[in-house]
Amino acid sequence: MRLVIARCSVDYAGRLSAHLPLATRLLMVKGDGSLLIHSDGGSYKPLNWMSPPCTLEVGVPDDDAREAGVDAVWTVTHKKTADRLTVSIHEVLHDSEHELGVDPGLQKDGVESHLQKLLAEQIERLGDGYRLVRREYMTAIGPVDILATDADGASVAVELKRRGDIDGVEQLTRYLELMNRDPLLAPVQGVFAAQEIKPQARTLAEDRGIRCVVLDYDDMRGVDSGVPTLF
Structure with a gap:
């Protein structure tokens, strides 16, 4: 430079x-x-x-x-x-x-890959009886972040975002359409999980039968958020 x-x-x-x-x-x-x-x-x-x-x-x-x-x-x-x-x-x-060399790029804390790893380890946050099948379950149009099963053994596709918006809901919708064509998986439920979900995205997701889950990243890491609580 x-x-x-x-x-x-x-x-x-x-x-x-x-x-x-x-x-x-x-x-x-x-x-x-x-x-x-x-x-x-x-x-x-x-x-x-x-x-x-x-x-x-x-x-x-x-x-x-x-x-x-x-x-x-x-x-x-x-x-x-x-x-x-x-x-x-x-x-x-x-x-x-000045020769700066090759930059390793910005490393953010709390990005989707970290959330995916933590949620895979703590899959019970989605509900009692949930079990992890695998991370990065590949479909014809890309990988679903997490494939799990609920307490009844039904398939659940989980899409993770740091900030959930309408594009994320649309992405999960496309995955669900493909996965529900597979007789070995269907019926597949959808869960849209993020640290923050925009109101418009929540409305669209719920209209399509997709459950929304807000994740507390600090709590998942076992870190005190610093916010006072009563207990």
Whole structure:
């Protein structure tokens, strides 16, 4: 990654036109070829940027630009749309390059895979007599998070989300349609489980005969949530 702090002006031409007047800014050139232009405010959002695939060319300013104090011109062109970002550099205050290596990605606590593992180990949270058949039960359109049986031995398909919305209900509905065609599984009930379920998703699920279960992730891990209780 290359980090340049420079006094510059910026012009964007393409589907729209935009201009940033002369000011001191951070220019971030990433390894994937993207260019992001930041000010000292606005949190994480750049003032302007060009996403890959794009090319960056450093050119010499013409006579008029040089007389206006421009030392170099960066031209970033998108390979597919031909949109163009032109950065006129007046003064470079800092210029450094850093090798960051391969990023392992964001690791979130409480993601669906963790919930799936915990619920598989604590399947009784769905009700007395529930038994785990397997995790990641494969269907023709993808894996159901958990296949279980209830106290009567009937099949139960469980779809897990951190935040349950309508898309999750639709996903489980498609799984149920396929699984109920299998005479070895049918009839298959559905359980939509999440740390939080949106009202619209709950309404849709219950209308389709799918049971909703809200999971307390801290309680499943045996961690005190910090919320005072009476007992």
